[in-house]
Amino acid sequence: MIVTFRTDNVLGCTAGAWRVWSLSDGYVEMPADLLRDPQNKPVPQVAQAGALRLSVNCFALGGPGVDGILIDSGGGGWASTTGRLEQTLAEASIDPASITLLALTHAHQDHVYGLLTPDGRVLFPNLKAIVIAEEAVKGFLAETNLSRFQSLLKPVRNGDQVAERLRAVALPGHAPGHIGYTFDTTDDRFLFFGDIVHVPVLQFGNPALSWGYDDDQAVARATRQKAFRDAAEAGTLVAGAHLGRPGVGRVVHDGGAYGYEPA
Numbered sequence: 001m002i003v004t005f006r007t008d009n010v011l012g013c014t015a016g017a018w019r020v021w022s023l024s025d026g027y028v029e030m031p032a033d034l035l036r037d038p039q040n041k042p043v044p045q046v047a048q049a050g051a052l053r054l055s056v057n058c059f060a061l062g063g064p065g066v067d068g069i070l071i072d073s074g075g076g077g078w079a080s081t082t083g084r085l086e087q088t089l090a091e092a093s094i095d096p097a098s099i100t101l102l103a104l105t106h107a108h109q110d111h112v113y114g115l116l117t118p119d120g121r122v123l124f125p126n127l128k129a130i131v132i133a134e135e136a137v138k139g140f141l142a143e144t145n146l147s148r149f150q151s152l153l154k155p156v157r158n159g160d161q162v163a164e165r166l167r168a169v170a171l172p173g174h175a176p177g178h179i180g181y182t183f184d185t186t187d188d189r190f191l192f193f194g195d196i197v198h199v200p201v202l203q204f205g206n207p208a209l210s211w212g213y214d215d216d217q218a219v220a221r222a223t224r225q226k227a228f229r230d231a232a233e234a235g236t237l238v239a240g241a242h243l244g245r246p247g248v249g250r251v252v253h254d255g256g257a258y259g260y261e262p263a
């Protein structure tokens with residue numbers, strides 16, 4: 001993978017004939033006591049900080065078989081600090097009208113509300129499909145202002161091929177139907193892993209730390225540990241909404257735990 005473009009909000013990479021962009025939709029401040037130890041208790045040294053700033057990233061793909069694919073849409077008007085995806089796409093010279101397929105990792109608001117701009121416009125006028133795990137459809141449709149997209153929903157299961165070289169992979173625990181996407185170029189494997197990590201500075205070094213909004217913390221913890229182990233062993237590039245900027249990097253073994261090397 002070669003980095004070809006870098007600003008605060010955009011990372012552009014090439015891998016073989018393919019391109020991957022990491023695009024900032026902004027950030028969100030969350031209570032620091034949402035970071036939990038294995039007993040589901042806040043981590044005292046962290047909780048003292050009061051608030052944690054989480055990045056909100058989306059990813060776009062380009063090249064043979066994957067032109068016009070976006071992974072997650074950010075928070076739109078969900079928070080006052082999200083919803084900058086439209087400007088970030090312009091910074092990356094990506095026309096929202098070129099996006100035809102949105103692949104969602106799950107249906108939480110910071111990943112789906114970006115279908116609409118903060119002022120309520122449809123951001124992707126030529127969208128033809130929204131890929132989502134079967135178990136996440138109910139949560140998506142519970143968002144009444146997104147019901148206009150119902151006819152576009154295309155439920156998938158673990159292992160389903162979404163596009164050429166792009167495959168859905170179950171990453172259970174954080175939310176109903178939380179899935180990731182593997183993207184195999186000739187040069188690199190990427191794993192877009194959604195909300196496996198919320199606090200990168202702490203969770204790579206201690207993958208047992210969970211997030212208060214993980215539906216099933218034990219399952220989410222096991223998923224995180226397996227994702228780190230597999231990515232470190234295979235040299236996979238991981239990409240996540242809350243990985244900070246630039247939002248893409250490698251997992252490395254670090255003693256008994258892991259480290260994270262941003263791109």
Ligand SMILES: [Zn+2]
Nearest residue numbers: 108110195241
């Ligand atoms: Zn999230």
